[in-house]
Amino acid sequence: MAEPQVQNGTISVSGQTLFFREAVPAQNSLQPPVLLLHGIRFSSETWLKLGTLHKLAAAGHRAVAIDLPGLGCSANAQAPSQIGVPAPPSFIQDVLDSLNMVPAAIISPSLSGMYSLPFILNNPQNVAAYVPVAPICTDKFTVQDYSRVQFPALIVYGDGDEQLGEVSLNNLKNLPNSQVFCMKGAGHACYLDDPDSWHSRLLEFLGSLK
Numbered sequence: 670m671a672e673p674q675v676q677n678g679t680i681s682v683s684g685q686t687l688f689f690r691e692a693v694p695a696q697n698s699l700q701p702p703v704l705l706l707h708g709i710r711f712s713s714e715t716w717l718k719l720g721t722l723h724k725l726a727a728a729g730h731r732a733v734a735i736d737l738p739g740l741g742c743s744a745n746a747q748a749p750s751q752i753g754v755p756a757p758p759s760f761i762q763d764v765l766d767s768l769n770m771v772p773a774a775i776i777s778p779s780l781s782g783m784y785s786l787p788f789i790l791n792n793p794q795n796v797a798a799y800v801p802v803a804p805i806c807t808d809k810f811t812v813q814d815y816s817r818v819q820f821p822a823l824i825v826y827g828d829g830d831e832q833l834g835e836v837s838l839n840n841l842k843n844l845p846n847s848q849v850f851c852m853k854g855a856g857h858a859c860y861l862d863d864p865d866s867w868h869s870r871l872l873e874f875l876g877s878l879k
Contacts, residue, residue, distance in 0.1 A: 680767040688743045689734060690714075704734075704764070704774070715734075722734060765795065778801075778802035782837075796820045800825060802859065802860065803857055805837075
């Protein structure tokens with residue numbers, strides 16, 4: 670079977686131009702689409718080089734990785750809030766609407782927590798699943814905020830992540846329908862330290878969605 674091809678494109682969100690990379694399955698699939706966000710030192714290119722886009726598409730998921738405002742190929746776009754301040758929930762909603770991928774599974778490492786968390790907690794009906802990877806801003810929301818949502822979540826962190834690993838876990842574990850995947854010997858960007866384990870567990874989780 671031919672390997673899924675990755676296409677590049679742009680979307681307009683709140684008057685800002687955002688860059689994205691997309692891989693689609695070879696055949697129509699009932700699997701939910703997947704939106705991949707990234708950390709401050711990374712971009713959509715990370716998911717391309719790691720092979721995550723290809724593996725998701727090969728498993729039947731439409732996979733879209735965006736470059737967040739001010740980063741990567743979206744460097745000229747203005748972020749809707751300062752780093753560490755939760756962005757308006759409408760930002761990710763507009764991204765998903767522009768890409769026609771509601772509801773979506775959302776993969777959200779590190780910095781991107783400021784975008785994903787306000788969205789998933791305010792628009793849970795548009796979330797198929799959530800895969801936070803030691804995101805920031807988990808302390809900006811209450812136990813009650815987390816407890817209201819019912820979508821499946823896979824909480825991922827590296828046991829060598831001394832900054833955000835345990836901190837994010839302690840808040841995110843209040844998501845009622847959540848599983849925890851601790852990557853042994855991995856740091857903050859744990860998916861880079863053990864791509865095989867990351868892809869295996871991610872695809873297992875997404876494959877279990879009803």
